[in-house]
Amino acid sequence: MSKLSVDLKAPNGRSFNLPTGLFINNEFVKSSSGQTITSINPANEEEICTVEAASALDVDKAVEAARSAFNDPSWRNMPATDRGILLYKLASLIELHASILATIETWDNGKPYTVALNEDLAEVIFVFRYYAGWADKLHGDTIPTTSQKFAYTLRQPVGICGQIIPWNYPLAMAAWKLGPALACGNTVVIKAAEQTPLSILYLARLIKETGFPRGVVNMLNGYGRTAGAAIASHMDVDKIAFTGSTSIGKEIMKMAAVNMKNITLETGGKSPLIVFEDADLDQAARWAHLGIMGNAGQICTATSRILVHSSVAASFAVKLQDIIHSTSKLGDPFDPFTSQGPQVSKAQYERVLSYIEAGRREGATIITGGTPAPECGGKGFFISPTIFTNTKPTMNIYQEEIFGPVVITTPFETEDEALRLANDTTYGLGSAVFTRDLERAHRVAARLETGTVWVNSSNDGDVRVPFGGVKQSGIGRELGEEGLRAYSTVKSVHVNLGMRL
Numbered sequence: 199m200s201k202l203s204v205d206l207k208a209p210n211g212r213s214f215n216l217p218t219g220l221f222i223n224n225e226f227v228k229s230s231s232g233q234t235i236t237s238i239n240p241a242n243e244e245e246i247c248t249v250e251a252a253s254a255l256d257v258d259k260a261v262e263a264a265r266s267a268f269n270d271p272s273w274r275n276m277p278a279t280d281r282g283i284l285l286y287k288l289a290s291l292i293e294l295h296a297s298i299l300a301t302i303e304t305w306d307n308g309k310p311y312t313v314a315l316n317e318d319l320a321e322v323i324f325v326f327r328y329y330a331g332w333a334d335k336l337h338g339d340t341i342p343t344t345s346q347k348f349a350y351t352l353r354q355p356v357g358i359c360g361q362i363i364p365w366n367y368p369l370a371m372a373a374w375k376l377g378p379a380l381a382c383g384n385t386v387v388i389k390a391a392e393q394t395p396l397s398i399l400y401l402a403r404l405i406k407e408t409g410f411p412r413g414v415v416n417m418l419n420g421y422g423r424t425a426g427a428a429i430a431s432h433m434d435v436d437k438i439a440f441t442g443s444t445s446i447g448k449e450i451m452k453m454a455a456v457n458m459k460n461i462t463l464e465t466g467g468k469s470p471l472i473v474f475e476d477a478d479l480d481q482a483a484r485w486a487h488l489g490i491m492g493n494a495g496q497i498c499t500a501t502s503r504i505l506v507h508s509s510v511a512a513s514f515a516v517k518l519q520d521i522i523h524s525t526s527k528l529g530d531p532f533d534p535f536t537s538q539g540p541q542v543s544k545a546q547y548e549r550v551l552s553y554i555e556a557g558r559r560e561g562a563t564i565i566t567g568g569t570p571a572p573e574c575g576g577k578g579f580f581i582s583p584t585i586f587t588n589t590k591p592t593m594n595i596y597q598e599e600i601f602g603p604v605v606i607t608t609p610f611e612t613e614d615e616a617l618r619l620a621n622d623t624t625y626g627l628g629s630a631v632f633t634r635d636l637e638r639a640h641r642v643a644a645r646l647e648t649g650t651v652w653v654n655s656s657n658d659g660d661v662r663v664p665f666g667g668v669k670q671s672g673i674g675r676e677l678g679e680e681g682l683r684a685y686s687t688v689k690s691v692h693v694n695l696g697m698r699l
Contacts, residue, residue, distance in 0.1 A: 202226045204247050209239075210311065210532040212301045214400075218249040220256055221402035221417040223263035224410075230255045235395050235419055240308035240540040240547075241531055241578040249395050252420035257387065257428035260416040264358045264385040265434055267413030273385065276411075282333030285380060288408040289326035292319070295404060299397055303369060304531045306396040308539040308579070309493055311532045321661065322373040325677075328661050329377035332682060336382060338689075348693040353686050355383035356460055357436030360429035362422075362450070363398075364441045365391035365542050366496040366601075372398060374676050375439050376415065382685040387416045387435070389426055391442075393543050395419040422446065433457050439684070440464070441498070444599075444625070444670050462674035462684045464498065464666060466599045467627030470620035471501035471656055472642065474613075475509045477632035481654065483517035486605070489630060489656030491526065491583050494538050495603035496546070498671075499628030501656045502600065505619050508609040515587065515607060519566050522583045528571045529580075540579040541602060547579035550602030554584055557595040562586040562606065591622050599625070613642065621647045626668035630656040649675075 202219035203226070219226030231253035237246040252260070267273050292299065299322075300315035309318070338351035359379045363371040368390060379386050390398040402417040418425055430438050430453035437460040440450045447465040454461050471489055473482045489501035506514045531539040541547040547570075554568050567584030574580040581603055589596050589606040596606055610616045620629060629648040633639050643651040649667040652658065659665055664680035666672055674684050 202228065202250070206247060208301045208305050208532075209530070210301055212298060214298050214301070216247065216302070216396060217399045217403055218247065220250050220252050220260070220419065221399070221405075221415075222256070222260045223416065224406050224412040226402070229253060230259075235392050235421070237306050237394075237396055238543070239305055240542055243544070243578060246305060246396065249399065249419050251392075252389070252418040252425040254424060254428040256418065256420070257425055257432060260387045260418055261358060261432050261434050263413035263416055264387050267411055268355075268357060268385040270411060270413075272411045273414055274383070276383075278334035278336065278383070281381060281383060282330040284408055284410055285326050285330035285333060285377065288404060289323045289330065291404045291408055292326065292401070293323050295400070296323070299369060299400060302397045302400055304539075306394045307365065307368065308531055308542055310536045310539055312534055313493070318367060318370050322369050324661050325370075325373040325377045329381040329682075332378075332679070333381040336682060336686065346695050346697040348695055350691050350693075352689040352691065354689055356685055356687055357384060358434060359384045359386045359437045359439065359685065360432065360435040361386060361388040362426050362429065362438070362440045362442065363388065363390055365393040366493060366498075368394045368397050369401065371441050372401065374681070378676075378681045379685045380410075380414070382682060384437075384685055385414050387418065387429060389418045389420055389429060392419065392421050427453060430454050431456050435459060437461070437685070447672065460684065462676065463672040464627075464676060465670065465672045466625055467498045467500070467667065467671050468503060468597065468599050468623045468625045469499050469501045469628040469630070469648065470503045470505055470623075470646075471630040472616050472620060472632065473504065473506040473510065473514055474616075474631075474633040474635070474638065475507040476634045477510070478634070478654075479510060479514055479517055482632040483514060483521050485630065485632070485654070485656040486518055487521045487525070490605040491522070491538060491603050492657060494541055494581070495550075496542060496601055497657065499650065499657055499659075500601075501628065501630050502605050503596065503620075504605055504607045505610050505616050506607060507616075508611055511607070511609045515565065515585070518585065522566060522585070526583050528574055528582070538583070538603065540574075541581060542579070544579060546601065547581065550581055550600055550604060553595055553598070553600045553602070554604060557586050557589075557593065557606075560593045560595070561588065562593060562595060563588040567603070591619065597623065613638065617642065617645050624670045627671035628652070628657070
């Protein structure tokens, strides 16, 4: 192997070789600035390895490679069916290497290995196969006008797509963006989060092995303030797709305005979960636990505000506590019995703890958790699952996205009050409703100001169903057929069949 790789042995005993360079034009290369990123294992705070970090000059090189590939007949004129075959092949290669990719994801991110393998990697494979099937089913329309005109539309790729992925689901979010972009015939410059730089490098090796032409996919590690900003503001990037915080999403919008880029943003959330008095409380508590404690609470759609009818609030709280105490096992992410890993970084760990302290100061009551996890022996960025009661809409923990295993509960009396409380937020990404009343379920779903509503479940999305937010939770949709619209443009063609002037 070249010197731009490192032999690693993970805590679960898996050994593999990992590229450490920037993947530009189908080659791993060094950063022009010499800057690097060191990956830290959040479960024990030990260094894993160091990788190259892109500068603005490296972004220029990647965009140039993507533009050259976009204009190259080997990609631009490739039959759509053949693009689909490449995506199918990539999915099969990922399936073959799934255990290594899941190992890297767990080591670098901290999520349980069983989750990384059985949920995240399964979704990655599904996404690529799903969009492989769409590649040759994208088409325009003929439009009847008059006998003297033939009018039709062409659906064409946007061009060079800059994509910036988050640290909570590195491979899954990369797949959400790469799948539709490549199915539509675009080329890509994608940047991983600096907190989780490793798994995308192994994926880059599989991209090359699959046989994608040079420059079609370029994968960079780098810091947001340099590489991310350079992608978002680049004059030769036609589209930007970003998943991350609302504050950074706003900055991306400003930078993308330089050449009026097509944009897709999936940003923050503070999703409500409403439990009506007729709900199956056992099911509601189980789904509520999954909806906030999954991925250590590091989910943009985490149902982190539980609104419970006052008549069942006490019973629900007891059931939720019982589920947390009986099912939450914090510790080594490679232990098959671990259900919750650490927060991704020290910065995120300290951020979550600061919100817990703010909730205490504001007068909310902690009924469980609220501390670093004592069972983890002081190593790693572990936080116990935390439930707040006696919360008010004026509190920071009610309004702001915490992005950790922290949930607040608030009682309500009427359906209208529940909707008012649920919609009292600048965000609008996800929401959940628990009731046995089918009419009420549909009525409330229609009035919730969110991009997704789950009825009697939480956070069980599907690749085939569009995903995205309203208000300050984002612009545009990913996944499903809707996800293709963001990566294609429609051209209208008017053919004169005899009209003379």
